[in-house]
Amino acid sequence: MDRRDFLRTCGAIFAGGVVLAAGGMLTTKTKGEEGDVFWQIDPFACTQCGRCETDCVLPVSAVKCFHANKVCGYCDLCGGYYRPSVKDLNTAAENQMCPTGAIQRKFVEEPYFEYTIDESLCNGCGKCVKGCTSFGNGSLFLQVLQDLCQQCNECQIARVCPSNAIQRVSYKDAYKLKDHA
Amino acid sequence: MRKRILFSIAGMMSTLLAMAEARFPKPDFTSGYEYPDITHGVPMEQFWNILDIVLLVAMMSVVVWAAYKKRSRAVIFSTSILSVGYFGFFRSGCVCSVGSLQNVTLAMTDPDYHLPWYVLLIFLLPIVFALLFGRVFCSGVCPLGALQELINVRNFRLSRAVSSALSMIPWIYLAFTILYAATRSQFLVCRLDPFIGIFRLGGDWGMIIFGVILLIMSVFIGRPFCQYLCPYGALLSVFSSLSWKKLEITQKSCINCALCDKSCPVDAIHQPQSSKTKESRSAGVRRIVLMSALLPLFTAACGILLHQHSDTLSRAHKDVYLYELVMAQQNDPDMEECIEVETFNAMGGNIDELKAKADKVKDDYAFYATLAGCLIGFVIGFKLLKWSLKRSRKTYEIDSARCTMCGKCFNYCPQNLTKK
Numbered sequence: 001m002d003r004r005d006f007l008r009t010c011g012a013i014f015a016g017g018v019v020l021a022a023g024g025m026l027t028t029k030t031k032g033e034e035g036d037v038f039w040q041i042d043p044f045a046c047t048q049c050g051r052c053e054t055d056c057v058l059p060v061s062a063v064k065c066f067h068a069n070k071v072c073g074y075c076d077l078c079g080g081y082y083r084p085s086v087k088d089l090n091t092a093a094e095n096q097m098c099p100t101g102a103i104q105r106k107f108v109e110e111p112y113f114e115y116t117i118d119e120s121l122c123n124g125c126g127k128c129v130k131g132c133t134s135f136g137n138g139s140l141f142l143q144v145l146q147d148l149c150q151q152c153n154e155c156q157i158a159r160v161c162p163s164n165a166i167q168r169v170s171y172k173d174a175y176k177l178k179d180h181a
Numbered sequence: 182m183r184k185r186i187l188f189s190i191a192g193m194m195s196t197l198l199a200m201a202e203a204r205f206p207k208p209d210f211t212s213g214y215e216y217p218d219i220t221h222g223v224p225m226e227q228f229w230n231i232l233d234i235v236l237l238v239a240m241m242s243v244v245v246w247a248a249y250k251k252r253s254r255a256v257i258f259s260t261s262i263l264s265v266g267y268f269g270f271f272r273s274g275c276v277c278s279v280g281s282l283q284n285v286t287l288a289m290t291d292p293d294y295h296l297p298w299y300v301l302l303i304f305l306l307p308i309v310f311a312l313l314f315g316r317v318f319c320s321g322v323c324p325l326g327a328l329q330e331l332i333n334v335r336n337f338r339l340s341r342a343v344s345s346a347l348s349m350i351p352w353i354y355l356a357f358t359i360l361y362a363a364t365r366s367q368f369l370v371c372r373l374d375p376f377i378g379i380f381r382l383g384g385d386w387g388m389i390i391f392g393v394i395l396l397i398m399s400v401f402i403g404r405p406f407c408q409y410l411c412p413y414g415a416l417l418s419v420f421s422s423l424s425w426k427k428l429e430i431t432q433k434s435c436i437n438c439a440l441c442d443k444s445c446p447v448d449a450i451h452q453p454q455s456s457k458t459k460e461s462r463s464a465g466v467r468r469i470v471l472m473s474a475l476l477p478l479f480t481a482a483c484g485i486l487l488h489q490h491s492d493t494l495s496r497a498h499k500d501v502y503l504y505e506l507v508m509a510q511q512n513d514p515d516m517e518e519c520i521e522v523e524t525f526n527a528m529g530g531n532i533d534e535l536k537a538k539a540d541k542v543k544d545d546y547a548f549y550a551t552l553a554g555c556l557i558g559f560v561i562g563f564k565l566l567k568w569s570l571k572r573s574r575k576t577y578e579i580d581s582a583r584c585t586m587c588g589k590c591f592n593y594c595p596q597n598l599t600k601k
């Protein structure tokens with residue numbers, strides 16, 4: 001065996017050792033509970049900055065508005081549905097907070113109205129959430145819709161979220177809903 | 182610590198929320214209204230993860246067989262198509278091996294981070310294969326490489342000097358990737374991935390344009406991303422150069438026709454060379470000793486260089502960045518408040534706490550930036566040392582560090598065309 005081959009064999013044995021050692025060490029890191037692979041917004045931490053709409057890698061953000069009906073007051077004058085300065089409580093587009101008309105309002109009984117989010121229209125801008133959190137019960141909140149989310153290795157919104165509201169969560173915590181709180 | 186802070190914020194917010202929730206009472210419906218039942222799906226990741234790993238191993242095994250036994254480019258080409266289709270477009274190229282580098286780094290430095298088992302495998306398996314057979318993964322399994330491979334028609338060569346200089350970029354990229362992942366600043370590879378936007382058919386426009394430019398380049402230059410950018414490829418090249426089995430252009434004897442050299446898209450074939458200028462042994466030894474002495478020098482110099490700039494670099498971390506914004510705002514109250522500072526103030530942020538966090542991050546940076554600098558310096562020194570070792574060769578040989586096992590040279594070698 002010439003000198004070059006000898007050096008190479010030594011190198012290969014060393015590299016093999018490194019791989020084994022690193023593999024062994026890292027395996028201990030994978031033990032335990034299932035990994036936190038989903039990204040989710042903590043609705044109690046989110047400040048509705050608007051970046052969820054703009055910073056997701058998808059053309060239309062994977063973040064959608066969710067509605068916790070059990071928390072909702074079913075108000076006629078909904079802080080999430082109407083703009084603050086609204087004059088007539090009708091469904092005209094210029095009265096609505098939502099820029100995409102994703103919130104549907106349905107009369108239930110005097111004086112209650114049910115609000116439902118059409119997720120296919122929502123772009124996650126959080127305007128309604130802000131309205132509802134400041135003037136209503138805070139029943140509207142933002143969540144990453146897991147069937148749309150690409151499970152990026154690093155969520156591009158989490159990187160810029162000013163309130164650090166987006167974290168890795170495990171399968172069983174894939175949604176952080178407000179109803180169960 | 183960090184957890185506790187988040188906790189207290191969450192606690193604070195929920196008390197706020199409890200107050201907010203009292204604004205309007207729960208309605209008592211008299212019409213028998215029932216709350217709608219809205220459910221949201223969670224994809225079955227586990228199934229896909231298992232399939233990913235199975236396919237990863239299967240495809241790498243097929244490539245090994247195709248390259249070593251069958252010696253067929255056609256098979257490798259088909260796995261490339263499968264890889265682009267499945268790992269690329271279907272699984273949208275995430276998590277890929279290149280990116281898993283960061284998860285692994287994070288797992289080593291952050292005790293709270295839980296490394297998913299399949300991410301570990303996605304990271305390790307290509308390395309194990311590289312140590313055994315060379316860069317099998319790059320050949321027809323990595324969706325990023327395969328995408329460039331599939332559209333490559335010509336290979337214009339950059340001059341050796343330019344190419345050598347550019348081949349430092351992956352190492353610098355690797356060093357910064359590790360730095361940013363270890364300090365929990367950001368996943369650089371994910372952010373700068375030029376092809377993910379193409380696989381997802383959407384995303385950051387800057388990166389998509391970059392990706393398209395790279396793809397146009399890869400029509401004329403073999404795998405520009407792999408050759409001059411990929412940090413994982415740099416890592417694989419080390420293991421590949423030490424690999425147990427090595428690929429040969431032909432199993433017969435080389436007739437020095439130089440056809441294979443022209444065919445290789447990544448310039449991975451060494452030409453035969455004899456040392457023309459006879460150099461005395463002592464001069465050679467002196468040169469090698471000099472280069473070996475330069476190696477630690479470069480390592481230290483680059484380490485010190487990055488150490489000195491660690492504070493500047495640490496701005497890539499959210500906490501440091503926020504701290505600087507808050508300070509700038511305090512020094513100049515007329516400045517328009519940006520969203521970060523606004524949120525910080527609205528949440529009743531404590532500047533001392535933030536400063537403590539930022540200082541902690543800066544300390545981390547001081548350490549890891551030095552490490553990253555040493556890595557860069559070491560590689561520069563090592564490359565110089567390697568170039569200074571002139572080795573004479575009689576035939577054309579594959580440089581296993583660079584070879585991405587595309588199999589093109591097999592078809593060009595006239596010795597392979599004649600029957601055995």
Ligand code: SF4
Nearest residue numbers: 046047048049052161
């Ligand atoms: S980026 Fe953060 S704070 Fe802004 S809307 Fe999204 S979760 Fe809320």
Ligand code: SF4
Nearest residue numbers: 098122123125126128
């Ligand atoms: S206002 Fe914004 S977040 Fe709310 S439903 Fe409309 S698009 Fe979605």
Ligand code: SF4
Nearest residue numbers: 056149150152155156
């Ligand atoms: S993980 Fe990716 S796809 Fe999902 S919300 Fe974040 S940026 Fe959007």
Ligand code: SF4
Nearest residue numbers: 319323326407411414
């Ligand atoms: S060099 Fe990097 S991008 Fe290219 S094939 Fe290898 S791992 Fe993939």
Ligand code: SF4
Nearest residue numbers: 445584585587588590
């Ligand atoms: S198999 Fe390797 S050496 Fe041969 S052409 Fe492909 S990359 Fe070049």
